[in-house]
Amino acid sequence: MSQPLLSMEGVSKAYSADAQILRDVTFKQGSNEFLAIVGPSGCGKTTMLRCISALMSPDSGSVFHEGQSFDDPPPWLSIVFQDYNRSLFPWLSVRRNVEQGLRDVARSERDDRVSEALTAVKLDHAADLYPWQLSGGMQQRCALARSIVTAPRLLLLDEPFASVDAQTRIDLQDLVMDICERMSLSALLVTHDIDEAVFMADKVVVLSTRPATVVEEIPIDLPRPRDQLTTKETPEFLSLRHKVYTLVRQQAQ
Numbered sequence: 001m002s003q004p005l006l007s008m009e010g011v012s013k014a015y016s017a018d019a020q021i022l023r024d025v026t027f028k029q030g031s032n033e034f035l036a037i038v039g040p041s042g043c044g045k046t047t048m049l050r051c052i053s054a055l056m057s058p059d060s061g062s063v064f065h066e067g068q069s070f071d072d073p074p075p076w077l078s079i080v081f082q083d084y085n086r087s088l089f090p091w092l093s094v095r096r097n098v099e100q101g102l103r104d105v106a107r108s109e110r111d112d113r114v115s116e117a118l119t120a121v122k123l124d125h126a127a128d129l130y131p132w133q134l135s136g137g138m139q140q141r142c143a144l145a146r147s148i149v150t151a152p153r154l155l156l157l158d159e160p161f162a163s164v165d166a167q168t169r170i171d172l173q174d175l176v177m178d179i180c181e182r183m184s185l186s187a188l189l190v191t192h193d194i195d196e197a198v199f200m201a202d203k204v205v206v207l208s209t210r211p212a213t214v215v216e217e218i219p220i221d222l223p224r225p226r227d228q229l230t231t232k233e234t235p236e237f238l239s240l241r242h243k244v245y246t247l248v249r250q251q252a253q
């Protein structure tokens, strides 16, 4: 049987003796699977992403990519953060920002790949502008282009839509789902927004309060492509949203 793309097995992490953050976190993510992580505020979701991306080592347990452990941030993984303001270089144009992901690639290939990534996020027209000349949504699309330009297998999304307005958030959700579909990319989305988790994911993983552990994994078998209006009006969507919301609320009590 083939190995999952990503697996966390019994991962625990504490920042100090009295600050246990993760406790025995275990789940698997398959290839091309879109996974959403939800849980109470401050439960340790970002800490979990740091362990997955090898920016931080777990105290116990392991993270595996196709059955292999790894020590450094791996090339098959890219991260998109909430705070695009701090993740883009203001002194570099959009094109040069995206190019940062490709420093080891030959110039001729680099230009083509940057252009492809900018087309994928619909930013071709803004390639020569600077981040401070862009709207919030455009800056986050630029950050997304920089993440996909390296052709990763897995995109880690740490509340990537939390700093934009409601309409832009919806547009970015559709864009990310479309990119994942077209590039056969897996995604692991951390979000506080339960509608967003159910709408975008193939599986929602619910975490407990600190120290976080997996409370339940809920498969989301809504058909794709998903539509912001019609999918969200189906009884199946409403019932899944109810289930996830109830579980998260129980944790917070």
Ligand SMILES: Nc1ncnc2c1ncn2[C@@H]1O[C@H](COP(=O)(O)OP(=O)(O)OP(=O)(O)O)[C@@H](O)[C@H]1O
Binding pocket: 015, 019, 021, 040, 041, 042, 043, 044, 045, 046, 047, 048
């Ligand atoms: N480097 C660090 N050193 C010490 N404590 C930390 C560190 N990073 C995070 N923490 C603490 O660990 C806890 C979990 O933080 P984390 O950011 O992982 O949670 P989260 O679920 O992503 O939070 P939120 O829901 O607010 O986005 C918090 O109490 C936070 O203050």
